[in-house]
Amino acid sequence: MTRTRFLASATRALFGVLVATALVLPAGCGHNASDEGLSAQDIYGTSDPGSEPTGVATSGATTADSRSPFDDYFLDAEQMRTVEQARIQLTTQCMKEKGFEYSEDIDEAMSTVGDSTAGLDGATWGPVDVEEARRNGYHPETEEDGGSDQDAAASSQQQPGYIDALVNDENTGCEDLAYAELGYDDEWFSQIATYDTARAAANESAVADPEAVQLFADWSACMSRKGYEADDPRSLVNKYLDGSQSGNPNAEERETAVADAECKADTSFAATLTGVINRYETQAVADNQATMDTIKRLSSQILERAQEVLA
Template structure:
């Protein structure tokens, strides 16, 4: 999965390799929490966040499903690495995690997240099980150079072979069109008349609070938040960022902007699925096969 943009969904194959590095997704916001920002515990997702399930979501692997694939991949890699004379530690993956792929699709929408993180999207926010990322990194740090090559060689590594096995019999698909549509339709949703009107209300709300941003995207993109001097929650810049993010969320709540935008985007996505039924059916079949292959490995079949 791509870990940086919810608007750029995961390729099934890429999701497997990305699991070695991170879990979770976001919008176009940076995932850099600042050079000195301490690790924080993200607030639990709100009901609003958990309710942001878009039509396109059914066609890509969820956070929970990614752990099923990761578990199968670990088992395949363990066997492969042992044949090559190396050990491979399999990890314990959560039995259940919330799917947070859309937590930051519309920017910051949770007041506690705004108060603690401002506009920065850290692994603690983007993943319901960020400790898995830490354990993967720890595992990799204990691999010798030969083991790294055995695991990650781009042509013959055990990871490559595991991916190939899990994608067999149609378990992989080309998601270029999916990515294009997802990004395009989010942009189109922001241009829908009802959304444009609500954005004007948001702008008016922000102006009353002393901010002159035209849209939430402009607020996120403020260069002050993305400099090396920015130390969220500590420096003057950090305090300004948090104050802005809090006002942003408050105005979104006051104007029902997230609901309006989500409704518009959902409508556009449903229309796209109906127009390109054959393409989306192919994606669904590839996802189902990928997961079936993974479950067969886990079940020892």
């Protein structure tokens, strides 16, 4: 993938936090916890480790200590809102100069990124809240579409040359230039790649930890007592989110989700798993202190430049 395409998709979605090497869950059921690597998105329900934990409907339970130790080195949600406002302003001005009308609402831009949650991501691990499970099964609650605003944006993007003006392989697209102007440069991406490798390794080691392995076994035993055979909650998420029942959970799915959520509560699944991962990530931060300090410095510079743009 070219740097431009990455900036157009992953960078905006991650608010500048690269998670390119994150390990993802393969399709299928019955996964062994020791075989799985987890990304920040998998664990915390966020693509941005720098945002403040605010909690989202899909995660259910909350815990006081579920922020990642990596979070302290990235901008928080309010600061990233400033960066996004500056990015939108720079992109809008650039597109106007190229003869195109570009419009993006800051709230919509922020909504494209999963909030950092005090708990596990429901889209990865399934519900931990029984009432949510009863309502939605394994289909996380989503906000209504923007309707006419989205239609207008789609219409603009159909103009000849619009996409190339916005983002292209030569890094001359307006969004490319906006990110570069804010400070998302080669040094940033190099440091973020090192960070992501370290975090992914920490997550992978965490789920192989005896405490995590036992947690999966306890959850599985609880499910077995309720009449369900599964050794990993993610296998159930995969089963019910494979597109066969998109957005319309049936009674079977809801019943399974309720049992799943009840077993998560009985085993303190969310708090225990995030606690184990937190220990490994704390060590990963210490082992990569120079990288994390550099990321913190570069993040501060990006925020300062965004504030200058908006002044």
